[in-house]
Amino acid sequence: MDVVRNMKISTYLVLFVVALFCIPSLAMAFEPNVDPLPSWNEGSAKNAILSFVANVTNKSNPDYVETEERIATFDNDGTLWCEYPDYVQSRFMFDRVKDMAPEHPEWNDTQPFSSILSGERFYASNFSTKEVMQIYVTTSSNLTADEYMSLARNWLNRSKNPHFGFPYTKCIYKPMLELLSYLRYEGFKTYIVTGGDEDFVRAFSDEVYGIPPEQVIGSAIKLQFIENNSSCSVMKLPEILVIDDGQEKAKEIQLNIGRRPIFAYGNSEGDIPMLQFTTGGNRQGLGLLNHHDDPIREYAYDNGSAVGRLDKGFEIAGEWGWQVVSMKNDWKYIF
Amino acid sequence: MDVVRNMKISTYLVLFVVALFCIPSLAMAFEPNVDPLPSWNEGSAKNAILSFVANVTNKSNPDYVETEERIATFDNDGTLWCEYPDYVQSRFMFDRVKDMAPEHPEWNDTQPFSSILSGERFYASNFSTKEVMQIYVTTSSNLTADEYMSLARNWLNRSKNPHFGFPYTKCIYKPMLELLSYLRYEGFKTYIVTGGDEDFVRAFSDEVYGIPPEQVIGSAIKLQFIENNSSCSVMKLPEILVIDDGQEKAKEIQLNIGRRPIFAYGNSEGDIPMLQFTTGGNRQGLGLLNHHDDPIREYAYDNGSAVGRLDKGFEIAGEWGWQVVSMKNDWKYIF
Numbered sequence: 267m268d269v270v271r272n273m274k275i276s277t278y279l280v281l282f283v284v285a286l287f288c289i290p291s292l293a294m295a296f297e298p299n300v301d302p303l304p305s306w307n308e309g310s311a312k313n314a315i316l317s318f319v320a321n322v323t324n325k326s327n328p329d330y331v332e333t334e335e336r337i338a339t340f341d342n343d344g345t346l347w348c349e350y351p352d353y354v355q356s357r358f359m360f361d362r363v364k365d366m367a368p369e370h371p372e373w374n375d376t377q378p379f380s381s382i383l384s385g386e387r388f389y390a391s392n393f394s395t396k397e398v399m400q401i402y403v404t405t406s407s408n409l410t411a412d413e414y415m416s417l418a419r420n421w422l423n424r425s426k427n428p429h430f431g432f433p434y435t436k437c438i439y440k441p442m443l444e445l446l447s448y449l450r451y452e453g454f455k456t457y458i459v460t461g462g463d464e465d466f467v468r469a470f471s472d473e474v475y476g477i478p479p480e481q482v483i484g485s486a487i488k489l490q491f492i493e494n495n496s497s498c499s500v501m502k503l504p505e506i507l508v509i510d511d512g513q514e515k516a517k518e519i520q521l522n523i524g525r526r527p528i529f530a531y532g533n534s535e536g537d538i539p540m541l542q543f544t545t546g547g548n549r550q551g552l553g554l555l556n557h558h559d560d561p562i563r564e565y566a567y568d569n570g571s572a573v574g575r576l577d578k579g580f581e582i583a584g585e586w587g588w589q590v591v592s593m594k595n596d597w598k599y600i601f
Numbered sequence: 602m603d604v605v606r607n608m609k610i611s612t613y614l615v616l617f618v619v620a621l622f623c624i625p626s627l628a629m630a631f632e633p634n635v636d637p638l639p640s641w642n643e644g645s646a647k648n649a650i651l652s653f654v655a656n657v658t659n660k661s662n663p664d665y666v667e668t669e670e671r672i673a674t675f676d677n678d679g680t681l682w683c684e685y686p687d688y689v690q691s692r693f694m695f696d697r698v699k700d701m702a703p704e705h706p707e708w709n710d711t712q713p714f715s716s717i718l719s720g721e722r723f724y725a726s727n728f729s730t731k732e733v734m735q736i737y738v739t740t741s742s743n744l745t746a747d748e749y750m751s752l753a754r755n756w757l758n759r760s761k762n763p764h765f766g767f768p769y770t771k772c773i774y775k776p777m778l779e780l781l782s783y784l785r786y787e788g789f790k791t792y793i794v795t796g797g798d799e800d801f802v803r804a805f806s807d808e809v810y811g812i813p814p815e816q817v818i819g820s821a822i823k824l825q826f827i828e829n830n831s832s833c834s835v836m837k838l839p840e841i842l843v844i845d846d847g848q849e850k851a852k853e854i855q856l857n858i859g860r861r862p863i864f865a866y867g868n869s870e871g872d873i874p875m876l877q878f879t880t881g882g883n884r885q886g887l888g889l890l891n892h893h894d895d896p897i898r899e900y901a902y903d904n905g906s907a908v909g910r911l912d913k914g915f916e917i918a919g920e921w922g923w924q925v926v927s928m929k930n931d932w933k934y935i936f
Contacts, residue, residue, distance in 0.1 A: 334807075464856075472669075489856065491852060491878075497881045498874075498881030499878075499881070516826050520746055521799075522815065524815055539828075542828055543834075543835065546828070546831060
C-alpha cells in the first residue's frame with residue numbers, strides 16, 4: 267500500500283509541476299497578493315489605474331472591453347523617459363551636426379549649424395522652431411531607415427545624460443515600465459505616440475520598453491522609393507512628412523491604429539488631444555498626465571518651461587476626468 | 602505489482618493528456634501529416650511557400666528569422682478577394698452616391714454624379730482617375746471613421762457580387778485564407794496593404810481575414826480634430842491624404858510597420874514596389890503574384906484590363922525570384 271500511496275503522491279506532484287510549467291500565466295493570474303505597480307505609492311492615481319483595469323477586464327462589468335480593443339497610447343518624452351533640460355533626440359541631432367561637419371565646411375558660417383558647432387547655442391530651446399526643423403531634416407535624411415536607426419542606436423550606446431551620469435536608455439521611469447508590463451499582462455496593446463522621430467524611438471523601443479517598431483507612431487520624414495539592380499530601399503528625403511504633436515497625435519492614432527484608445531498617458535500640452543480622443547468617446551477611457559514636480563529626484567517644471575508645458579492640462583483635467591500624477595508624491599521610485 | 606504497473610500506466614496517460622491539453626500548439630507542430638495548404642495543388646508555388654516558411658522558422662537554417670520580424674503583407678483586391686469586373690469599394694461608392702442623391706439635387710446635372718445616377722456609366726473604369734477621386738472624397742467625408750465603417754459594414758451585409766450571387770465577403774479566395782492562417786500559425790504577423798480606403802477594409806478585415814484594424818494599411822482621407830463639450834472625434838475631410846498604390850505601398854509599409862516584410866503577395870502592377878521592397882533587401886524574402894487565368898471558376902485577365910494589369914510582373918518576376926501563381930492550376934478551389 268505504501269508503494270501505491272507513493273505513486274499517487276508522485277503522480278500529483280508531477281502533474282502539479284507540469285501544470286506549473288505549462289501555464290505559468292494562469293498561475294500568476296491566480297496570485298492575489300502581488301502588487302502590479304510596486305513603484306507607485308497608494309493614492310488616487312494608482313487607484314484610478316487599478317480600478318479602471320479591473321473594470322475593463324471584468325466580463326460582468328458594464329465597462330468591460332474586449333481584449334483586442336484594449337489600446338493604450340503613451341507619449342515618450344517626459345512620460346516614459348526624461349526630457350529635461352533638452353529632448354534626447356535634440357542631443358542626438360546636435361551631435362550628428364558635429365559628426366557631419368567635416369563634410370560641410372560651409373556650416374562654419376551658416377546658421378543654425380554654426381552656433382551648434384561653436385557651442386554658442388546649446389539647447390533646442392535656443393533655436394526657433396524653423397531652425398530645429400532644418401536641423402532635424404538635415405541630420406535625418408539621405409539615409410535609409412535602417413541606417414538612421416543604427417546611427418541612433420550607436421549614439422544611444424555611447425551617450426549619457428549629463429545630469430544623472432547614466433545612459434539615456436536608463437533614464438526611464440520605473441513606475442512607467444511597471445505600468446506598461448501590467449497593461450500588457452492584462453491584454454492591452456501598448457503604443458508609443460511621440461512627437462519625436464518614429465525611427466529614432468524605434469531604435470530602442472523594443473529593447474527598453476518592450477514596444478515593437480510597428481507600435482511606435484511619431485514624427486516622420488518623407489520617403490523616396492529607390493530600385494536598383496534587383497535591390498530596393500526607401501530613403502529619407504530632406505522634407506518633413508508629419509510632426510506628430512498636438513492634434514496630429516489623435517489623427518495619427520486613427521490613421522495608424524484605426525480605433526480609439528481606451529487608455530492614454532502624456533505629460534504636456536502636445537498630448538492633450540490624444541487624451542481627449544481617448545476619453546471623449548462613448549466609452550469609458552482613462553487619461554493621465556505626469557506632473558514633473560520633483561526637483562530632488564528628477565526636475566520640477568510645468569508652465570513657462572521650454573519643454574513640458576502643462577497649463578492647459580491642469581486647467582481641463584477635472585472637466586475631462588483625467589488624473590494628474592505627481593511624480594513627487596505618487597511615485598516611490600523615479601528610475 | 603499489477604497495481605504498481607497500472608499506476609505507472611495511468612501516470613503516463615494522465616501526463617500525456619495534460620501535456621496535450623496545455624500545449625496544443627506544440628502537439629500540432631509535431632503532426633507531420635497535416636497539409637497546411639489543402640486548397641493548393643502541388644507545384645512550384647506551393648513548394649516555394651512551404652520551403653520558405655520551413656527555412657525562416659528553423660533556428661538552424663541560415664535564413665532563420667526571429668518571430669517578431671516575420672512580417673507578411675498582402676494586397677486585398679484581386680489578391681485576397683475578387684476585384685473583377687469592378688473593385689468592391691467602387692460599388693460601395695456608387696451606391697453611396699445614390700443614397701446621398703436626395704440631399705444633392707444638383708447632382709442630376711453635375712458630372713460625374715449624374716452619370717452614376719442615370720446609369721450611363723456603370724464601372725469605375727468608365728470614369729477618369731480624377732473623377733473617381735472626386736467620388737471617393739465626396740462619399741467618404743464629413744463622417745467619423747466609426748460612422749464610415751458602419752456604413753461600409755451595413756452595405757457589405759446587404760450587397761452581393763452580381764456574378765457569383767453571394768456576398769462580397771464570401772468572394773474570398775479559400776487558398777489565401779489558408780495561407781493567412783498558416784503564416785500566423787508559424788509566427789508571422791499578417792498585414793493588408795491596400796489601394797482601397799483603409800477604413801473600408803477595416804470594416805470587415807478582422808471578421809473575414811482575422812486581420813485587426815491596426816494591421817490594415819491603405820489609402821486615406823485627411824482628418825480633422827473636433828473637440829466639443831468634453832467629447833472629441835476625428836472627422837474625414839473631403840481631401841485625399843494618400844493613395845496607397847505602387848511606390849506608396851513600400852513607403853507606407855516603412856512608415857507604419859517600421860521594418861521590411863519578408864513575405865509579400867499581390868496581383869497587379871501596383872503591388873510590384875511592395876514585392877521589390879520585400880525581396881530586394883539583404884535577407885531572404887518571398888514574393889508572389891496571383892495570375893487571374895481561370896475564366897471558368899473566376900475570371901481571366903491580366904494585361905490591358907481595367908483592373909489587375911500584370912505586364913511588368915510577368916516581365917520581372919524571374920529576375921526578382923518571385924512566384925507567379927496560376928489560379929487555374931495552382932489552386933484546387935477558388936472560394
